[in-house]
Amino acid sequence: MSFTEMKELTKKNQEFIHIATNQLIKAGKTDAEIKELLEEILPVILENQKAGVTARSLYGAPSDWAASKTTRSEEADKPELNENPWLMWLDSSLLLLAIIGVVNGAMNSFGAGVNYGLITMLLIGFGVGAGMYMMYHFVYRDQVKTGKRPSFVKAIGFLVLATLAWSLVFLLAALIPSSINPVVSPFFAILIGAAAFGIRYLLKKKYNIRNAMQPMP
Structure with missing residues (x-):
């Protein structure tokens, strides 16, 4: 995620990225993990904002989006329960x-x-x-x-x-x-x-x- 790409975002979408990033930091995500997650959605946000569609419309509240990424990651890390x-x-x-x-x-x-x-x-x-x-x-x-x-x-x-x-x-x-x-x-x-x-x-x-x-x- 580059500075140029961030400048291309509308103020609303910049705010979405800013809040989502803070939530991911609070959840303990590393810089590399945060960058990877944001790089997945940034092209989609940039493409849709041309049609007037905001990031919030695409992904819901930024805090909810960040929480969903954290929850999925934690669940993936859990070892499978033994059903012997x-x-x-x-x-x-x-x-x-x-x-x-x-x-x-x-x-x-x-x-x-x-x-x-x-x-x-x-x-x-x-x-x-x-x-x-x-x-x-x-x-x-x-x-x-x-x-x-x-x-x-x-x-x-x-x-x-x-x-x-x-x-x-x-x-x-x-x-x-x-x-x-x-x-x-x-x-x-x-x-x-x-x-x-x-x-x-x-x-x-x-x-x-x-x-x-x-x-x-």
Whole structure:
């Protein structure tokens, strides 16, 4: 973008470039990046101003144009979320196990919770975690790919099936004999929950796993 080209612009178009440039600077763009972006639109602006069409008419408000360039750049820099089924299932399961452990342990400390056995906690956490991944896979995955929301009937249908499956998990958990399912103390339950949170955090940081319970980017 040369000084001569800037002089050829009308005052309104010069103002557009000036505001857009300031917004790009505030967004942290380098001089080279700003020059490249402006050089893309300057010929178009010069050509259209001959017909009385302003830069604002072409690109909207200069601050909005600059923001759109910044947002697109940031989104392009984001690494793609990992949708490995096993990792997504593990991520959901660890989150649920963490919540069960911490909440149940804290409530039991005041005598208000349910005393789960160790295997029961694991079965509920990983069983319900599997159900959460299935909901993502069969209902919400297409929404992530195409932006199109799933049909109401399909969402309700899978929700009913998931609820039945979770009920079966709780039923099976209740049938586990106490001889192989030692009751977890409140302190140990909180410790399990904290460990699950920590492991999930490390795995998510390393593998950038998509959260099945928040499918939209």
